[in-house]
Structure formats: C-alpha cells, structure tokens
Amino acid sequence: MQLQALGKLVRYFRRRRKDKPAVMPEPVVSASALLSMRDRERNDEQQGFVHAIQRMVAANPALRSHIYIISLADFRQTVAAKWARLADKVMLLTRAVIHKHMDRLSLLAQADDDTFVLAMPSLDRVEARRRVARMASDLSASLMGDQALGGQRPAAVTANLPFAEVVGDNGKLDLAAIHEAVRKTRAIIDAAPAKVAEGDGNAGSPESIRIPQPANDEKAKPRWSWRNGEWEDIEAGNRKTASAWRCFRFGAQSQETLEPGDEVPPLPAGARLSVFWRPTWMSSSDGVAAYWARPLRLDRDGSPPREGHATYPTRSANGMMTIDRHLAVTAAGILRERGTGPGHAGLILPLSWQSLWSKNRWAVTACLADLPVATRRGKVKIELFRIPPAARPDEIRDVVQFLKGLAGEVLVRLSAGSAPVGLMAKSGATLVGLDLAELRSDEQMPDEDLLVNLQRFHQMAVRNGTGCYLSGVRRRRVLGGAIGGGFAMVNGPALMNDQGMPGAVMAFSRERLIRLA
Structure with a gap:
C-alpha cells in the first residue's frame, strides 16, 4: 500500500511538471542596446x-x-x-x-x-x-x-x-x-573677480566665508570639495600656485573642530540661524522620501559657523529652545507654502528633550499644531534627542505621546549614556536610531567593526518590537551595509549632500544603493 501511494505521488508531480508552462529566460540587453534605447x-x-x-x-x-x-x-x-x-x-x-x-x-x-x-x-x-x-x-x-x-x-x-x-x-x-x-x-x-557668497541667515540658503591662508604653503590645501563621503583637495598636485583663500561652506565643514560632548557656548545676541535639509532614504518608499532638518549657527560675522551637534549650547535651555523653535517655524512655513502633494517629500525635525520636557514646550510646537491634521500625519516626523540618562521611563513615554499628537511618527535618537534600546522602544517611539556624527574621534572604528555593531543594534531594536534608523553616514560601504542590514531610514553625505530647501521624492532602489556601495 505504501509503494502504491508513493507511485501515485510520483505520477502526480510528473503530470504537474509537464503541465507547468516553460519559463522563458529573460532577454539579455546588451550595453550597446541600452545606450541606443536611451x-x-x-x-x-x-x-x-x-x-x-x-x-x-x-x-x-x-x-x-x-x-x-x-x-x-x-x-x-x-x-x-x-x-x-x-x-x-x-x-x-x-x-x-x-x-x-x-x-x-x-x-x-x-x-x-x-x-x-x-x-x-x-x-x-x-x-x-x-x-x-x-x-x-x-x-x-x-x-x-x-x-x-x-x-x-x-x-x-x-x-x-x-x-x-x-x-x-x-x-x-x-x-x-x-x-x-x-x-x-x-x-x-x-x-569676473571672485566674490564671497552672501546669504540671509533666515532664508535657509547656504552661505560661505573666506579665511586667509598662507600663500605657497606645501602643507596648505586651499581648494576642497566634498566627494564620495570624504573631503578631497581639488588641486592636490598644484598647491603652490593655488589661491591663498580657503572657502568653507556653512553646513558642510567648519574651520573649528568641535568634538561631540565638548562645551558649546551660549547663543549670543544677534546670532544668525539657518536650516539645511538632508535627503533621507526610506525603506518604506524605496527612495529619498524625507528631508532631515539640520540647524546652522553663525554667532557673528567672520566667525566660523557651527553645524550639527556644535549648534546646540551646552548649558543654555533658552538657547536650545530658540534653535528648536526656529526649526519648527521654518518647517511649518515650508509645509504651508508648498502643500501636501504626493510628489513632496516629508520633513523630519530634530527637537531636543530640554525643549519638549519643559513647561513651555508649546512655545516650540504651537506652529506645528496649527497645521492641518492630514499635513502633520502625512508629512511630519519628529526626532527626540539628547534624552538625559536620568530621565525616567514614564517621563520619556509622556514626551513621546505628546509628540504623537503632533506628527505622524516619533523617532528617538540614542547617544552615549542614553537609556537602553529596549526602554526607548517601549516608550512608544516608531524608530530608535543613531547619529554617527556624534561619535568622538576616539570612538571611530573601521567599517567592518562599525557594520558589526550596527547589525547588533538592529537586532536589539527588532527584538524589542521597533525599527531603527542611521544618520550621518559618510562612507558608501557603511551606507550600503545599513540599507542592506534592514535600517528603515538612512542619510548622510554618502547618500546626498545637504540642500538649501527640501526637494521632491526621488526613487533610489535598495538594490541600486547596495550595488553602488
């Protein structure tokens, strides 16, 4: 009986194999044919x-x-x-x-x-x-x-x-x-004679300054460009005849090197604030579907600009709130002006714990609350960062729930001394993430080690029922590893440079970015 049943099973699969239509191989398109098609x-x-x-x-x-x-x-x-x-x-x-x-x-x-x-x-x-x-x-x-x-x-x-x-x-x-x-x-x-680029600090447009450099200095690198996630000298072989000026783009590189965690001075009166927007790849859209707000601060004319972590004053809650409010007001103005069409990307706003835990948090977020609910739900994400180690779980949940009433998603950025991934995931946040720009120079590591640690971070987030994101990626290998490793959102110079204004949604498939890495 068992042999008869086995024989029937074999004959059944043979008939299915005969009845199954043959799969035609996909045609191979040559490079010349592809060029002629283009x-x-x-x-x-x-x-x-x-x-x-x-x-x-x-x-x-x-x-x-x-x-x-x-x-x-x-x-x-x-x-x-x-x-x-x-x-x-x-x-x-x-x-x-x-x-x-x-x-x-x-x-x-x-x-x-x-x-x-x-x-x-x-x-x-x-x-x-x-x-x-x-x-x-x-x-x-x-x-x-x-x-x-x-x-x-x-x-x-x-x-x-x-x-x-x-x-x-x-x-x-x-x-x-x-x-x-x-x-x-x-x-x-x-x-035409070279001119110093000028910009309005409230317009969000890039600015630059010129800083005198010693002429004919072999060690000086007077002409720089951001390429492939690294600063390169455009004319490395011709430095003796190069211009005796070095141009810095605000939001790209500052003359002043400030390590994460170093003391940042208070925001002086008359300081100018502007906003750059970092294109962000999202797995849900398989492309650049959001732009991350990045503040830039110029304390006085001629002083080096501060961007990223160096923007926020260390011991000034009022200064933190001023910067957060500037980001929120800028984003609200952009959303009101352009509407919520399907081609417009979403905006991600980093807002500090110091501003959102205070009694005056509505002074920062009121402009967002005035937006239509559909706009806030569909186009706004808020990142909560600089959560102190002493913050209690119920306090974190309270702030996250408050932000959920304002935005479609709430992200929580972890940093040195932050609460564990599990605690942050249980706060109700949509994603937990890291900003590689917050790593100090003594915390830098080879790409292989970094990718291993990122994979562990991803696994911990998944075990706790949430996704994760990665910001500030400067090397393409890390970019491809993070995207291939399951991170929901990734951005940084390795993907695209910061822009003066948020752009449109752009398709960048996961496979393509992994291949480019």
Missing part, C-alpha cells in the same frame, strides 16, 4: 520639446520665448572618471531640482549627457531668470557646495538663447549653439 528616449523628449514650443509660437506669433540652458559640464570635468558611475544619480537629482522650480506650463528636455534645456513661456523674463538662477544655486549646493568649484566656478552653469537660435533648420536642437552659449557664460565667470 538615445531614442532622449531624441523623443527633444522632439516633443521642440514641437511644443513651435505650437505655442504658432498660436501666439508675438510670443518671444527664450530657452534656458543648465549645464553640468564643469562638474562632469571635475569628477572626471567618476562621472560614469555618478551620471545616472546626478541626472536624476538635476531633474528633481529643476522640476521643483517649474510651473505647470514649463517644458524640460535633456540636450546631451550633461546639459538640460528649459522653457518657461508663461513667465516673464525677470521671473524666469530668477528661477533658473535658483535652480543653479540649489544644484551647486547639492553637488559641491554652492560656493563654487575650487572657490571660483559654480557646479551648474546657466545660459539663455532665443528659441530661434536653439532650434536648427532641421527642426532639432542645435547642440553647437547650446554649447557656445555655455562657453560664453563660462568665459564671463572666469573673467
């Missing part, structure tokens, strides 16, 4: 761009539409051989930044591998040029720091031409005319 897509986009402009001109002969050009050729030349690896990511970022400033009647097309053309026929020349300048500024801030490549040239170069000069007799974009317009703009930039 060329066809680009040609189709260009033709659609030209035809749309032609229809507008035909409908309104008085229309004198200008075409605006945004070129990343200088940035491409600076990154040199790395462009092949960065191109797709840079083009995706460029489109997102441009779309943020376009209106619904604007048109965009990619002219070549590093150049975009843009038409804004519904806007007057002054407004159109203002928006294009803002696009270039945001791109420069995102890619290299808005001060300029080597302290002289912006990462994105812009130009404009009348429509008739951009379209050739064959009805296609005249690339020679586009490149010539960019060349003329570049010549003007090269001939």
